[in-house]
Amino acid sequence: MKQSKAPVLSYQEFLSEQHVSLESFCEELVGSNRTRIQIKNEKRATQNMLRIVKAVMTLSQRKGFQGMSLRDLSQKTELSMGALYNYFSSKEELFEMVYLQGRQSVQRVMQNNARDSDPETRLNRSICAHLYMSEVLPQMFSFFFMEARNLPRRSQKNIIDLEKVTEGFFEQILQDGIKEKRFRIQQPALLSGAIKALLQDWYLKRYKFSGKKISVEQYAAFVIDLVSRSLE
Amino acid sequence: MKQSKAPVLSYQEFLSEQHVSLESFCEELVGSNRTRIQIKNEKRATQNMLRIVKAVMTLSQRKGFQGMSLRDLSQKTELSMGALYNYFSSKEELFEMVYLQGRQSVQRVMQNNARDSDPETRLNRSICAHLYMSEVLPQMFSFFFMEARNLPRRSQKNIIDLEKVTEGFFEQILQDGIKEKRFRIQQPALLSGAIKALLQDWYLKRYKFSGKKISVEQYAAFVIDLVSRSLE
C-alpha cells in the first residue's frame, strides 16, 4: 500500500466552510415545520427540539426507534408527555420530520462539495465531505441507516431513499470521469456502491475505529487510495 | 478495470459442498435447544420452527424485531399464541436462540473454507464463501446485522459480536499473508473492515443488485479484484 498522503480536503477546512452541527440542524428542522410545531417562541422551540433529537438518537441506538417509547423520550428530555406533543402530533410524524430534514441537509452539503471541474478532485472531495459530515453527526447517520425502513409506506413516491441520493452522487461523478476519459471502469454502479459501503462503515462502526485510533482523515486517505486503484 | 475472471470458488461448488439452507438451520436450532422446546416430536418441532424463523425474518425486515408483535407472528405462522410459547419461553429468548445458532453456522462455514495453505487463495475463497452463504440466506444475514443491538446486555461477556467473528477471519488471513511476505499492506485491520463492509452490502442491498442483474459470482469477482489491487 502506498504511504497515505493528506486528503484533498482537510477536516478543519470542511468544518469552517460548512457549519454542520446538531444545533443548526434543529434550527432548520423548526423552520421547516413552523406550522406543525405549536410553540411560538422560536428560540425555545429550537432548544427543546435539540433535546428531543438528541434523545431520539441516543435511545434509538440502543433499542431502535420502534423500541423507544415516548415515556422514555419524556424522561430523557425532561419534558412531559403533554409537552412533547406540542412538537409533533404523532411518533410517526416525529420520525418523518427528522428524516426528511436530514436528507435535505445531506444533499445540500454534498452539492456544495461537488463543484470542481476535475472529476478526480470532485470524487475525492465528495468522499471527504461525506466522511466529515458523518464524523460530526455520527448518531444521525447511523439513525438514518438503521431506521430507514420505518418510513411510512404511504406517500412513498415522494420519499426517495437517502441511500440512493448519496450513491447517485458518486455514480454521477464516475460517469462524468468516464465520459472525459479520465476513469477506465466498466461498472460505475458497482464502484459507487462500494464507496458508499465504505463510508457507511465509518459511522456504523465508529467504536471500532476510535478504538484503533484511526482519525477521519486517515480513513479518508484509505478510502481514496482504495478507490483510486480501481480507476487506473 | 481488468476484465473480471471467474472466482476461485464457484457458487455451484459451494452449494454442493456446504449444504446451507434454512431447513438445515432449523434442524440444528431444534437440536441445540432440545431442552427448551417443549415439543417431543422432532420432525414436527423442526417444521414449525421453520415457519417461525421464516416469519420472524420477514416481519422483522419490515418493522424490526422489536416492532414485530407476537400476534403478528402468530398470524403469519398460523400457530396460536399458546402454541408459539412451546417453542420459546419469551420473545427475547427466541431472538437469542436464532442469533446464537446463526453465529455458529457462519463460523462453521467460514472455517470450512479457510483451509488453503496459500493466503491469497484462502482470502479469495473466504470472500466467496461468505458472499455465497449470504446469497442463500440473505434475510438471515440482514436480520443479524440490523438486530444485533437487541442482544441482552446481561451475559454480554459470552456474546461475541458476529461482526467481529467475520472480520477477525479476514484480518487473520491478511496477517498470515504479511508474515509470509505475500501481501504488502500496512493496515490489515482497515482492509479487513473494508472487505466486511463490501460483503455486507451484498445482503443489505440485495434489491439493488438484482435490479441491475449482477450475479453473486460477478460481485465476488468485483470484490476480489478491488481487494487484490490493495495487496500489490
Add this chain to the structure above:
DNA sequence: GTCTATACATAGATAGAC
C-alpha cells in the same frame, strides 16, 4: 407552555379446556 391524570389500544405472557 407545561404539567398531571387518564383514556384507550395493544403488547407479552399464561391458564385451563380440549
Add this chain to the structure above:
DNA sequence: GTCTATCTATGTATAGAC
C-alpha cells in the same frame, strides 16, 4: 400439542388544570 380466553403491563395519545 394446540386452542381460546384472559391477565397485567406498557404503549400512544389527549383533556384540562395551572
